[in-house]
Amino acid sequence: MSKAQIGILDLIIAAVLFMAVAIPSVYFWNLTRDRLITGMDYSEMQVKAFQLSDLLIKSEGKPTKWENTINETLALGLAESDRAISPQKLSALNATSYNTTRKLLNVGIYSFKIRLTNPGNEPIMEYGKNFTGQSSVVIERYVTYEGEKIIFEFTLWK
Amino acid sequence: MNSLFGNKGFVLSMDAAVAISIVIVVLVISSFYLSRSEDSLPKVQMMKTGSDIIAVLDNEGFLQSSNATDIKGEINDLLPPAYNMRVSINGTFLSQALIIETGTEPVGATFIGGGKRFFVITSPSPGYGIIKFWIWLK
Amino acid sequence: MRNKNGQAAIEIIFTIGIIIFTFLLLAAFTFERKIEVQNFAKGAEVKKDCFKLTNLIVGAFINGEGTTITTKLSENMTAEQNSLYIDENFCGLSANVLKQNFNLAKGKVSIENKNNSIIIQNV
Numbered sequence: 001m002s003k004a005q006i007g008i009l010d011l012i013i014a015a016v017l018f019m020a021v022a023i024p025s026v027y028f029w030n031l032t033r034d035r036l037i038t039g040m041d042y043s044e045m046q047v048k049a050f051q052l053s054d055l056l057i058k059s060e061g062k063p064t065k066w067e068n069t070i071n072e073t074l075a076l077g078l079a080e081s082d083r084a085i086s087p088q089k090l091s092a093l094n095a096t097s098y099n100t101t102r103k104l105l106n107v108g109i110y111s112f113k114i115r116l117t118n119p120g121n122e123p124i125m126e127y128g129k130n131f132t133g134q135s136s137v138v139i140e141r142y143v144t145y146e147g148e149k150i151i152f153e154f155t156l157w158k
Numbered sequence: 159m160n161s162l163f164g165n166k167g168f169v170l171s172m173d174a175a176v177a178i179s180i181v182i183v184v185l186v187i188s189s190f191y192l193s194r195s196e197d198s199l200p201k202v203q204m205m206k207t208g209s210d211i212i213a214v215l216d217n218e219g220f221l222q223s224s225n226a227t228d229i230k231g232e233i234n235d236l237l238p239p240a241y242n243m244r245v246s247i248n249g250t251f252l253s254q255a256l257i258i259e260t261g262t263e264p265v266g267a268t269f270i271g272g273g274k275r276f277f278v279i280t281s282p283s284p285g286y287g288i289i290k291f292w293i294w295l296k
Numbered sequence: 297m298r299n300k301n302g303q304a305a306i307e308i309i310f311t312i313g314i315i316i317f318t319f320l321l322l323a324a325f326t327f328e329r330k331i332e333v334q335n336f337a338k339g340a341e342v343k344k345d346c347f348k349l350t351n352l353i354v355g356a357f358i359n360g361e362g363t364t365i366t367t368k369l370s371e372n373m374t375a376e377q378n379s380l381y382i383d384e385n386f387c388g389l390s391a392n393v394l395k396q397n398f399n400l401a402k403g404k405v406s407i408e409n410k411n412n413s414i415i416i417q418n419v
Contacts, residue, residue, distance in 0.1 A: 014174065017174050017178060020178075021178055021181050024185070025181070025185065028185055028189065032189070043199065046199045047199075050199075050202060050203075050206065054206075081217070082213055082217075083210060083213040083214065083217060084217045119235070139203070141206065141210050142207070142210040142211060142213075142214045142236055143210070143213075143214065144214055144217040144218060147217075147218065148218075149214050149218060149235075149236065
């Protein structure tokens with residue numbers, strides 16, 4: 001008796017073609033999702049960095065003379081007026097521990113570094129942790145310090 | 159007459175080939191579309207640069223004299239090479255608006271950031287002014 | 297001529313079972329991905345709202361006494377000390393400037409700087 005056989009070769013070819021489409025689709029899906037998540041994380045970091053740099057260079061902080069009583073500080077600000085950095089507040093920041101500043105700025109999972117340089121890139125002050133992570137955002141803002149223009153560089157990283 | 163592989167048709171294979179082609183085309187197009195997302199944060203950076211520059215002009219006292227040459231020199235000093243900027247200064251101390259530009263106006267559909275700042279003049283006589291800026295990529 | 301009876305062979309039932317199982321797997325996979333996309337889109341929208349509000353609160357604080365900003369929230373939100381909460385998501389405020397804790401319903405809200413503190417309320 002001759003037995004019929006279901007076209008097994010056809011089935012194998014169809015299965016192979018199906019896998020050839022399904023596996024790249026799954027891989028591509030996961031790749032796109034990971035890229036989206038990474039992109040969103042980076043955008044989040046940029047938004048946070050802009051917000052922090054704005055706060056530091058535009059506001060006097062709360063209370064406005066926080067440099068006299070750091071323990072009662074609710075908000076940090078380095079400005080004596082809009083984008084004019086106060087030497088007293090800068091000194092007070094320098095004297096404050098990094099962990100205290102981190103808590104006040106509520107940076108969460110991020111770390112940060114503040115760097116002030118003159119237009120010739122000579123350092124005036126550095127504060128915070130150097131970058132040792134995987135991604136960072138560097139914001140450069142123009143401000144004045146003691147009547148002269150300087151660059152306020154804020155790095156947020158993780 | 160028999161063909162080499164018998165008398166089986168190629169309909170199913172063509173179906174599969176067409177289906178796979180469509181899937182590949184959809185994947186490629188969606189990949190291209192997803193990778194081309196517009197990032198708005200460089201625009202924010204540009205506007206903040208413009209805002210910082212006019213704040214620095216105010217803090218350094220350039221707006222007190224309203225000397226066009228000095229102001230243009232200072233803007234050229236501060237402005238990153240990738241940007242062009244236009245500034246207009248008006249106030250109680252000026253008979254007409256002072257316009258300063260660092261380069262040619264943008265052509266076509268270019269994003270232009272802008273803002274303004276109010277400032278106070280103390281000499282030769284008290285007054286106030288407004289400085290507006292427009293900033294764009296070269 | 298003898299009648300020949302056909303028989304639904306076990307192989308056919310087995311094959312149909314495999315095909316149905318394969319399609320069920322595909323359907324489950326697609327459904328899971330659809331849920332993932334929906335959650336992702338919702339999470340992105342919530343984060344956008346959260347960041348918008350923190351930016352406006354910090355902006356109102358920076359601009360000083362008397363600043364009032366009006367905006368729209370797409371979800372209910374709780375503002376506590378230096379964090380904003382929407383469902384299980386939260387984002388941190390860079391300054392402890394809120395006058396008190398606030399529960400906000402979705403819709404129009406105003407952010408006001410009064411006595412160097414920020415007051416947020418539904419309008």
